Amino acid sequence: MKMTTKAMLVLLALSTAACTRPDRFGGANGADGMANGGAPLGNTMPAGNGGASDPRSAAYFQQTVGDRVLFVVDSSSLTPQGQATLDAQANWLQTNSDYLAIIEGHADEQGTREYNLALGARRANAVREYLASKGVAATRLRTISYGKERPIEVCSNEECYAKNRRAVTVISVGSLS
Amino acid sequence: MKNRFMIAALAAVLALGTSAPVLAQGSPLRLTITDGVIEPLPFAVPTFTAETAGAEQLASDISRLVAQDLSGTGLFREIPSSAYISQMGAFGSPVAYPDWRAINAQALIGGAVAVNGDQLTVKFRLYDVFTGAELGEGLQFAGTTGGWRRMAHKVADAAYSRITGEGGYFDSRVVYVAEQGPKDNRQKRLAIMDFDGANTQFLTDSSAIVLAPRFSPSGDRVLYTSYESGFPRINLLDVGSVTKRQVATAEGEMAFSPRFSKDGSRVVYSIANGGNTDLYMSDLNSGASTRLTNAPSIETAPSFSPDGSQIVFESDRSGGSQIYIMSAGGGEPRRVSFGEGRYGTPVWSPRGDLIAFTNQNGGQFHIGVMRTDGSEERLLTTSFLDEGPTWSPNGRVLMFTRETQGAGGTSALYSVDISGRNLKEIPVQGGASDPSWGPLQP
Numbered sequence: 001m002k003m004t005t006k007a008m009l010v011l012l013a014l015s016t017a018a019c020t021r022p023d024r025f026g027g028a029n030g031a032d033g034m035a036n037g038g039a040p041l042g043n044t045m046p047a048g049n050g051g052a053s054d055p056r057s058a059a060y061f062q063q064t065v066g067d068r069v070l071f072v073v074d075s076s077s078l079t080p081q082g083q084a085t086l087d088a089q090a091n092w093l094q095t096n097s098d099y100l101a102i103i104e105g106h107a108d109e110q111g112t113r114e115y116n117l118a119l120g121a122r123r124a125n126a127v128r129e130y131l132a133s134k135g136v137a138a139t140r141l142r143t144i145s146y147g148k149e150r151p152i153e154v155c156s157n158e159e160c161y162a163k164n165r166r167a168v169t170v171i172s173v174g175s176l177s
Numbered sequence: 178m179k180n181r182f183m184i185a186a187l188a189a190v191l192a193l194g195t196s197a198p199v200l201a202q203g204s205p206l207r208l209t210i211t212d213g214v215i216e217p218l219p220f221a222v223p224t225f226t227a228e229t230a231g232a233e234q235l236a237s238d239i240s241r242l243v244a245q246d247l248s249g250t251g252l253f254r255e256i257p258s259s260a261y262i263s264q265m266g267a268f269g270s271p272v273a274y275p276d277w278r279a280i281n282a283q284a285l286i287g288g289a290v291a292v293n294g295d296q297l298t299v300k301f302r303l304y305d306v307f308t309g310a311e312l313g314e315g316l317q318f319a320g321t322t323g324g325w326r327r328m329a330h331k332v333a334d335a336a337y338s339r340i341t342g343e344g345g346y347f348d349s350r351v352v353y354v355a356e357q358g359p360k361d362n363r364q365k366r367l368a369i370m371d372f373d374g375a376n377t378q379f380l381t382d383s384s385a386i387v388l389a390p391r392f393s394p395s396g397d398r399v400l401y402t403s404y405e406s407g408f409p410r411i412n413l414l415d416v417g418s419v420t421k422r423q424v425a426t427a428e429g430e431m432a433f434s435p436r437f438s439k440d441g442s443r444v445v446y447s448i449a450n451g452g453n454t455d456l457y458m459s460d461l462n463s464g465a466s467t468r469l470t471n472a473p474s475i476e477t478a479p480s481f482s483p484d485g486s487q488i489v490f491e492s493d494r495s496g497g498s499q500i501y502i503m504s505a506g507g508g509e510p511r512r513v514s515f516g517e518g519r520y521g522t523p524v525w526s527p528r529g530d531l532i533a534f535t536n537q538n539g540g541q542f543h544i545g546v547m548r549t550d551g552s553e554e555r556l557l558t559t560s561f562l563d564e565g566p567t568w569s570p571n572g573r574v575l576m577f578t579r580e581t582q583g584a585g586g587t588s589a590l591y592s593v594d595i596s597g598r599n600l601k602e603i604p605v606q607g608g609a610s611d612p613s614w615g616p617l618q619p
Contacts, residue, residue: 112564113610121453144430150361
């Protein structure tokens, strides 16, 4: 029973996290600079200075730990570099256990819309499974796919595509207060 | 059938030179549409008669729109009024056929418009110039002046249908995604328009991503993927009242790619769970759901056969994405696409004979059609990014999304005849994607 209650609390927390709208472009605040790796997460910040120099901050996670991994064309396999980033993410998430994460899967524009949604789901799940295998509780992780709907680079060549084929770990505090 | 058209076409060509009326005698006004139609059938639409004071503008607008609809198919060519030798008399009065033969009009459309308050009446007659007889009975449509475009489309549908022997598609609507803003901050909302881009109405705001809407078979509702809840879910929107609700689906992290069953009571769609995407079916009223596929690969973009017995979909179970067909209840699918590259977004033709699809090959995208056994594949378009075909109600035309490349890339709606001819952009204000072509309106 206790386990169940705890799980429900985590679920509640997750749904609260969902209310922060992982859709960072379509939300009421419009586009923000998070995709460039610098913007704070607004009112979901924990106590503390929250700046990039604070190792417990979301900004630190984004900039120093690295919030994203990249994929090759039409693949959801983690690269060695991606695994190294996720090792650091797993460490950080275990240290900062009050954070929850929504893992966003993205695709480049070479592909049809719905296939890319499914491909993004694969990529997000690959990250979730890896983080879970490194000890991050699966209940703290949730996935979403944006397919090709949210490119961060706009050119139509491999230089941009490579950056758009990504999974981004977006963290927020799961506190209900 | 083909010969019949060729005679007509031959007559049309020869008529430009000598004794056309003699050659043309006994060649009924009938255009059999085949892949070989390259000579559009010449027709004339003299400005409809205004039967009431003040109806002149609408009479002119309606006759222009009828002509535009027919010319827009690429199957007909309008003879300009400057070439007319005589004018039409009062509606229903005898037609001076020799004068129309002399300018090589094969079809002649006469009409009359009456306005009383906001009530609009449109009458029309279609004449087969070379046989010197009316083709079909005169027809009359009544409505309001605000609906004048629909009445013009109905006249054009009737003319198209009588001449080709096939259903028309002008009095129909398209639901699509209206787009605004740069690629890295694109705002999307659902919109509905007439097939020709007129009468746009927005159905949602752009506060959440909306994707890939689909019209119900009767055109009264729309299914689409929405991020309104923060995560991809399926919404059902009532077009008349513009009210929407989230559809109950099987459990899953993401629900997307919804399509109506043929009777409009069920939805087939994709669920992604643990990174794996499969197809499910749910009853729109009870929410009861069935799993249709169970494979570690991606199964998405389903489309019912017109009789509702089969579902065509895309799957990457063999590596790259390909097109498969299975029973509507699920079960082992058979692969139907075997050409070069990757295949996706299969859509079953309303006539049942063809499957339209997106093909990605050699760095380009194509819209294509194939028979339901995968044979006779033809790629109709080529561009940087073409995707997501939708069928006209008569199965003759495909509309799809074309995106241009680069930082300034935008989306637009295009249509192409299934022969590969008559490729054109639909005039839509702003960016547009993911069209779904609804049925002919009642």
